[in-house]
Amino acid sequence: MPLPSVLFAHGLWMNGLETWFLRHRVEALGFATHAVSYPTLHASAADVVAQIAGEIARLTPPVHLVGHSLGGLMLLRLFELAPAQPPGRVVLLGSPVAGSHAARSVAGWAIGPSLLGRLALEEIVSRGPRRWTQPRELGVIAGSTSAGLGRLVSDLPEPNDGTVAVEETHIEGMADHLVLPVTHTGMLFSQEVATAIGAFLRNGRFAS
Numbered sequence: 001m002p003l004p005s006v007l008f009a010h011g012l013w014m015n016g017l018e019t020w021f022l023r024h025r026v027e028a029l030g031f032a033t034h035a036v037s038y039p040t041l042h043a044s045a046a047d048v049v050a051q052i053a054g055e056i057a058r059l060t061p062p063v064h065l066v067g068h069s070l071g072g073l074m075l076l077r078l079f080e081l082a083p084a085q086p087p088g089r090v091v092l093l094g095s096p097v098a099g100s101h102a103a104r105s106v107a108g109w110a111i112g113p114s115l116l117g118r119l120a121l122e123e124i125v126s127r128g129p130r131r132w133t134q135p136r137e138l139g140v141i142a143g144s145t146s147a148g149l150g151r152l153v154s155d156l157p158e159p160n161d162g163t164v165a166v167e168e169t170h171i172e173g174m175a176d177h178l179v180l181p182v183t184h185t186g187m188l189f190s191q192e193v194a195t196a197i198g199a200f201l202r203n204g205r206f207a208s
Contacts, residue, residue: 003032004088005059006201009052011069011094012040012120018188019068025194026066031201034059040070041117048074048119049081061086064201068093068188069164073123076171079134089201092140093193094184096164097171100124101156132173137204141196142169143182161187178206 008023010016016037023033036055038048052074056063063086067075072095078085096103103124106112113121132138143161157165163184170177180192187193196206 002060003030004062004064004201006031006033006064006066006197007052007055007059008033008035009065009067009071009074010035010037010040011071012116014040014068018185022188022190022194022197025191026197029194029198031064031198038074040119043119045074045077045119045122046081049078052078053082053085056085059086062088064088064090066091066093066197067095069095069184070120070123071095073097073127074119076130076132077123083134087136089136089204090134090138091197091200092138092169092171093187094141094143094161094164094169096124096168097130097140098168099127100164100168102163130171132171134173137175137200138171138173139176139178139200139204139206140169140171140174141187141193141206142166142177142179143184143187144179145181145183145186147183176200176205 008019016035019035027033036052038051065075072092144159146160147162159166161184178196182190200206
């Protein structure tokens with residue numbers, strides 16, 4: 001019997017290679033992991049959604065989804081634009097679903113829009129509050145170790161992961177929310193995060 005599939009979507013300024021350690025740890029928990037790569041600075045949300053949907057279509061259901069930062073917002077857009085997806089659960093890692101103080105600060109710089117790119121401007125800076133209305137369970141993991149570039153460009157609310165504040169990760173309709181002592185990037189290398197992902201994908205809750 002094939003292992004359940006898990007597709008990972010990466011964050012801003014990344015390409016998916018940095019998810020290897022986390023995917024390896026999730027694989028050890030009994031899942032077959034895959035990664036999608038997309039251009040974070042120049043693609044449109046529709047293009048990224050089409051790419052993610054195409055990757056999902058190649059996998060055997062159920063297909064669980066894990067998105068880090070901007071990647072999590074792209075998963076939310078997937079279900080807005082193409083909701084008819086195979087069964088599976090969704091986990092967001094440090095995704096600023098309620099917008100980002102840090103991103104708004106950078107967007108105000110003269111070169112800020114170029115640094116952030118179209119997706120971040122549309123999905124993090126300009127978007128209003130989101131709601132999760134899908135029948136599948138959505139879990140959110142936030143970090144509380146405040147070390148990262150976000151602290152240098154913005155007065156982040158506490159607690160935060162150095163880039164995204166915990167309060168920015170809450171979304172109405174989520175099934176569970178977990179705060180762990182990791183940074184925004186550090187969550188990609190955390191065994192504790194991997195264990196929590198595995199528990200949620202199996203049970204729909206972070207408590208195993």
